[in-house]
Amino acid sequence: MATRVRPRNKRCAVIGGSGFLGRHLVEKLLDRGYSVSVFDICPSCEVPGVTFHRGDLCDKQALLSALKDVSLVFHCASPAPGSDNRSLFERVNIQGTRTVIEACIEVGVQRLVLTSSASVVFEGTDIKNGSEDLPYAKKPIDYYTKTKIEQEKLVLNACDKEKGFLTVAIRPHGIFGPRDPQLVPILVDTARRGKMKFIIGDGTNLVDFTFVENVVHGHILAAERLRPDSPICGKPYHITNDEPVRFWDFMSEVLVGLGYDPPRYHLPYILVYGLALLLWLLAVILRPLVSFKPTFTPMRVALAGTHHYYSCERAKQDMGYKPLVSLKEGIACTVQSYPHLQKGD
Numbered sequence: 001m002a003t004r005v006r007p008r009n010k011r012c013a014v015i016g017g018s019g020f021l022g023r024h025l026v027e028k029l030l031d032r033g034y035s036v037s038v039f040d041i042c043p044s045c046e047v048p049g050v051t052f053h054r055g056d057l058c059d060k061q062a063l064l065s066a067l068k069d070v071s072l073v074f075h076c077a078s079p080a081p082g083s084d085n086r087s088l089f090e091r092v093n094i095q096g097t098r099t100v101i102e103a104c105i106e107v108g109v110q111r112l113v114l115t116s117s118a119s120v121v122f123e124g125t126d127i128k129n130g131s132e133d134l135p136y137a138k139k140p141i142d143y144y145t146k147t148k149i150e151q152e153k154l155v156l157n158a159c160d161k162e163k164g165f166l167t168v169a170i171r172p173h174g175i176f177g178p179r180d181p182q183l184v185p186i187l188v189d190t191a192r193r194g195k196m197k198f199i200i201g202d203g204t205n206l207v208d209f210t211f212v213e214n215v216v217h218g219h220i221l222a223a224e225r226l227r228p229d230s231p232i233c234g235k236p237y238h239i240t241n242d243e244p245v246r247f248w249d250f251m252s253e254v255l256v257g258l259g260y261d262p263p264r265y266h267l268p269y270i271l272v273y274g275l276a277l278l279l280w281l282l283a284v285i286l287r288p289l290v291s292f293k294p295t296f297t298p299m300r301v302a303l304a305g306t307h308h309y310y311s312c313e314r315a316k317q318d319m320g321y322k323p324l325v326s327l328k329e330g331i332a333c334t335v336q337s338y339p340h341l342q343k344g345d
């Protein structure tokens with residue numbers, strides 16, 4: 001069978017393309033006529049039509065061969081936030097991202113789109129309709145956030161119109177959707193262990209949850225608008241569903257959709273946060289002897305008990321972004337994609 005040769009600007013690579021967001025992105029890029037290579041440490045990307053390169057993004061030689069002939073790179077690889085492994089985060093998100101930038105420049109990649117996170121400005125206190133002008137968190141709550149900040153700075157500072165290397169960072173928040181390995185599975189696991197009975201705080205805190213297809217849409221718009229004359233070069237952009245929702249209403253809707261009871265009883269935020277800090281400290285101290293991972297980490301408790309929603313006005317203005325799927329549709333689609341997590345299964 002003859003293979004169609006695509007123009008270089010339609011040849012892209014997705015680093016982290018086997019992951020949750022990465023794989024949705026790969027599928028949409030293929031639909032839009034891109035030829036796609038995936039570079040990932042995890043070998044689970046079996047999407048037909050994709051060239052798969054297995055490797056660690058800290059390995060420059062492996063990257064150089066995977067990025068040959070590619071003009072556009074999406075970097076959406078990261079260790080999972082729950083891993084709480086400082087050296088892994090530093091190695092992959094900081095040193096690894098440096099390596100990605102060097103490799104891109106060496107092989108002549110012209111555009112690099114980073115998946116950052118809106119959490120780079122989150123310090124555990126309320127953020128209401130936060131814009132991209134908010135400063136980076138001075139005291140990030142965890143190593144994931146700390147290294148995502150450094151990663152974003154590296155990518156945005158590497159933007160160089162003279163050298164023809166353009167970069168942009170997309171900051172999604174609370175991504176959910178089919179095949180998400182985090183939000184719904186952790187929620188259901190917590191419910192199955194009988195720990196989802198409590199609302200942390202008064203339950204009125206508003207947050208952003210963003211359906212994965214909207215996040216993908218934001219990435220592709222950014223990539224296609226990344227030209228030397230564009231205002232988006234070297235800048236970060238929030239991508240959300242633009243429908244802040246009460247954290248506990250969202251959790252309840254997902255739980256009820258899957259057949260579980262919603263949480264009912266209230267616990268004071270400060271008490272739960274203090275307990276989570278204590279548990280985290282215990283886990284660190286006891287790590288040489290026993291390994292246990294608390295469900296209620298300080299970061300999760302902070303996310304569950306504060307306002308954190310962001311304005312995506314800038315993405316609307318500069319790249320014509322508009323969410324394609326509403327929160328209601330996104331939740332329905334997500335719930336029905338997890339038949340195995342339904343109560344009783």
Ligand SMILES: NC(=O)C1=CN([C@@H]2O[C@H](COP(=O)(O)OP(=O)(O)OC[C@H]3O[C@@H](n4cnc5c(N)ncnc54)[C@H](OP(=O)(O)O)[C@@H]3O)[C@@H](O)[C@H]2O)C=CC1
Pocket residue numbers: 015016017018019020021022039040041042055056057058075076077078079080092096115116117118148171172173174175176181182
């Ligand atoms: N999920 C969310 O709510 C949000 C996510 N983000 C960001 O979006 C991006 C994608 O997240 P998501 O899809 O949820 O995460 P996933 O864990 O599903 O995907 C990340 C992928 O990167 C791979 N990876 C990890 N380390 C390396 C490495 N050293 N070299 C090559 N590949 C590696 C992972 O493999 P393995 O599974 O084997 O580790 C995985 O396949 C991340 O950058 C994350 O920080 C931002 C905001 C919110």
Ligand SMILES: CC(C)CCC[C@@H](C)[C@H]1CC[C@H]2C3=C(CC[C@]12C)[C@@]1(C)CCC(=O)C[C@@H]1CC3
Pocket residue numbers: 081116117118119173174175182183186187190295296300301303304
């Ligand atoms: C146990 C319950 C209190 C909470 C269960 C749900 C949580 C697992 C998720 C709710 C908000 C999510 C979230 C992220 C991970 C999963 C949650 C904590 C991120 C930390 C993922 C990475 C990011 O960049 C930011 C996300 C914010 C929201």
